[in-house]
Amino acid sequence: MRIILLGPPGAGKGTQAKVIEDKHKAIQLSTGEILRAAVAAETELGLKAKDIMARGDLVPDDVMIGIVRDRLGEDDVKTGFILDGFPRTVAQAEALEGLLDELDMKLDAVVEIQVDEGILIGRIEKRATETDGGPRADDNVESLKKRLAVYREQTAPLITFYQGRGSLKSVDGMAAVDDVTREIEEVLGV
Numbered sequence: 796m797r798i799i800l801l802g803p804p805g806a807g808k809g810t811q812a813k814v815i816e817d818k819h820k821a822i823q824l825s826t827g828e829i830l831r832a833a834v835a836a837e838t839e840l841g842l843k844a845k846d847i848m849a850r851g852d853l854v855p856d857d858v859m860i861g862i863v864r865d866r867l868g869e870d871d872v873k874t875g876f877i878l879d880g881f882p883r884t885v886a887q888a889e890a891l892e893g894l895l896d897e898l899d900m901k902l903d904a905v906v907e908i909q910v911d912e913g914i915l916i917g918r919i920e921k922r923a924t925e926t927d928g929g930p931r932a933d934d935n936v937e938s939l940k941k942r943l944a945v946y947r948e949q950t951a952p953l954i955t956f957y958q959g960r961g962s963l964k965s966v967d968g969m970a971a972v973d974d975v976t977r978e979i980e981e982v983l984g985v
């Protein structure tokens with residue numbers, strides 16, 4: 796299985812990616828998690844990304860495309876992957892097409908998790924209280940508002956992009972976690 800999970804912050808991409816990873820032999824590739832690990836380890840990438848992430852902006856496309864290029868080249872990804880948080884811009888989506896061509900890999904689908912924006916702030920506030928090791932630096936209302944605006948401006952155009960490719964499937968992300976998983980499995984036919 797090779798899929799992309801698309802949706803605003805707090806839609807449940809990470810939660811669903813982990814469930815699908817366990818059930819369907821596909822590796823979760825979360826660019827946000829890769830960046831948070833780099834920030835924690837204070838690597839060059841981490842130092843570059845830290846403030847950008849904390850204020851809810853996007854890390855530059857060339858940096859992100861380089862990370863995903865390296866990751867997709869690793870062996871464990873060969874059985875399948877769930878991209879969670881990438882692509883986030885049309886430029887990233889176009890670069891991903893080139894990378895997948897080079898690797899002779901085809902995407903099965905892009906799954907858009909649809910949610911009402913109104914519930915996202917509550918969800919993120921809840922996640923901030925539940926995250927092991929304390930809340931993420933960007934799980935606060937101010938940063939979330941910025942991340943939502945960035946999503947609307949830069950990431951939502953991917954819905955039309957993938958509709959045009961015939962690969963977009965949409966699911967209702969407002970349902971309970973298990974129901975959302977079932978709907979994703981249904982649209983993927985797995």
Ligand code: AMP
Nearest residue numbers: 826827847848852853854859880881883
């Ligand atoms: P996430 O865990 O997916 O919500 O990502 C957390 C933060 O990491 C985002 O708000 C961005 O600052 C950064 N980030 C993650 N993925 C990307 C990406 N594909 N492009 C640019 N920035 C990203």
